[in-house]
Amino acid sequence: MTERRTLTLTDPRAIRVLAHEVRQQLLDELGGGEVLTATEAAxxxxxxxxxxxxxLRAMQRWGIVERVDSQDGRERPWRLAAESIKISDAASAGIPANVANSLLGTFIKRVTRTVTEMIERDNPEDHASITQVGGLYLTDQETDELDRVVSDALSGFEDRHDPHSAPPDAHKRDIYWLNLPRE
Incomplete structure (x- = not known):
C-alpha cells in the first residue's frame, strides 16, 4: 500500500463517487491489497x-485508487490508494440524502451478503463476532477516542491486508465499524 493508511474524503463530490454499487463492489475486490487490471476487476x-x-478513472480523480507499475509495461493494474477510507464530518454534512442513502444502502447490502454467504456455507468452524452495543451517549471527544481505539486495534494487523503475509491458517475476514449519531 502507499504510505497513507487512511484516506479522508473532505469533498461531498468524492462521496458521490463511492455511492455507486459497482464502485462499492470494486472497493471490496481491491481490498486486502489486491491489484487488478480493469479487465480482471470487470x-x-x-x-x-x-x-x-x-x-476506475472516476475513483482515481479523488485519490481512491491508483495505478501500479506492471512487470511487462503492457498491463495497467490498479489498487486502493489507502487501506481505509474515512468521510470527514464536513463532507458528511454536505451529502444530499439520496447520496447518503445510496452509500449506506450499498454498504448494508455488502454486510448482508457477507452474513448470508457465511450462513449458507454452514461451516461449524466459521467464527464470526457480531457485536451490537446499541445506543451509547458519548461526547465528541469520547467518540473520537473510541474511533482511535478501534483504529489502533486494527493497526496491529496492518500486514494482514496482503494474503502473502498472512499465516497459513488465516482466513479472509470482513471487518466493519460503524459509529453513527442517532440524534
Whole structure:
C-alpha cells in the first residue's frame, strides 16, 4: 500500500463517487491489497472492461485508487490508494440524502451478503463476532477516542491486508465499524 493508511474524503463530490454499487463492489475486490487490471476487476464485478475503466478513472480523480507499475509495461493494474477510507464530518454534512442513502444502502447490502454467504456455507468452524452495543451517549471527544481505539486495534494487523503475509491458517475476514449519531 502507499504510505497513507487512511484516506479522508473532505469533498461531498468524492462521496458521490463511492455511492455507486459497482464502485462499492470494486472497493471490496481491491481490498486486502489486491491489484487488478480493469479487465480482471470487470470480470469480478460483472461489467464490461470499458465500463470498469470509467469507474476506475472516476475513483482515481479523488485519490481512491491508483495505478501500479506492471512487470511487462503492457498491463495497467490498479489498487486502493489507502487501506481505509474515512468521510470527514464536513463532507458528511454536505451529502444530499439520496447520496447518503445510496452509500449506506450499498454498504448494508455488502454486510448482508457477507452474513448470508457465511450462513449458507454452514461451516461449524466459521467464527464470526457480531457485536451490537446499541445506543451509547458519548461526547465528541469520547467518540473520537473510541474511533482511535478501534483504529489502533486494527493497526496491529496492518500486514494482514496482503494474503502473502498472512499465516497459513488465516482466513479472509470482513471487518466493519460503524459509529453513527442517532440524534
Amino acid at each position: 470480470r469480478r464485478c460483472g461489467i464490461t472492461p470499458s465500463a470498469m475503466s470509467y469507474h
